[in-house]
Amino acid sequence: MTTPVRILIVEDQPADAELMVEALEDSGFDVSWQLVSTEGDQRTQLPPAEVDPALRALQKWQVDNWGAERDLTLDRTGQFAQAYYGYNYALVPATAESITAQVAAGHPVIVPVMTKALQNNHYGRGDVYHEVMIKGYTPDGVVTNDAGVQEGKDWFYAWNVIFGAIDAQAQKMGQGRVALVLTK
Numbered sequence: 001m002t003t004p005v006r007i008l009i010v011e012d013q014p015a016d017a018e019l020m021v022e023a024l025e026d027s028g029f030d031v032s033w034q035l036v037s038t039e040g041d042q043r044t045q046l047p048p049a050e051v052d053p054a055l056r057a058l059q060k061w062q063v064d065n066w067g068a069e070r071d072l073t074l075d076r077t078g079q080f081a082q083a084y085y086g087y088n089y090a091l092v093p094a095t096a097e098s099i100t101a102q103v104a105a106g107h108p109v110i111v112p113v114m115t116k117a118l119q120n121n122h123y124g125r126g127d128v129y130h131e132v133m134i135k136g137y138t139p140d141g142v143v144t145n146d147a148g149v150q151e152g153k154d155w156f157y158a159w160n161v162i163f164g165a166i167d168a169q170a171q172k173m174g175q176g177r178v179a180l181v182l183t184k
Helices: 014-026 039-045 053-066 074-085 096-104 159-173
Strands: 088-093 109-114 129-138 141-145 153-158 178-183
Touching: 053 074, 074 088, 074 109, 074 178, 088 096, 096 109, 096 129, 096 178, 109 159, 129 159, 141 159, 153 159
Parallel strands: none
Antiparallel strands: 088 178, 109 129, 109 178, 129 141, 141 153
16 A cells, blocks of 8 residues: 655645646546635645645745735746845846856756647646746757646657746636746
8 A cells, every 4th residue: 555645735726626636537546635725724635744845935935025926927026036045136138148148058948838838738728827937948949847747757848838828828817928947
């Protein structure tokens, strides 16, 4: 008999949580889950002593500084990385030229996307806002570490696909073609 794995999904959108559960099920996990709406319910289902202290610290920082935040814009992600981890950040135009220049300089680039526009069947049926890290490129597209899916390490997206996914998030997040560059 295998030991059950407990995973905390912190998500304010039930549809997004369902996508995560679906991805776990698609990966072979037998998932039993419950949506909780209040902090009291959360504490009952997952006592604080069982939650990783580092995760609690990240959550506390975000709540203390921004209150409840549905989705972080790239600017907020950069602010968080700077304040919490000491990274410098810059928002740059998301063009093939700026992405390749930053990656060639050794800087990962993070872009905002909508998952459906990525044309990656590992995301399932939903369409959610997400951020993807670009770590490499070829003349045909970008190499990413896409934490949104289990198979996301070294995932390749053609240039037209990644730009289509960036454009798709503009309606929800209002960010346009922008990218986040983190440096030490």
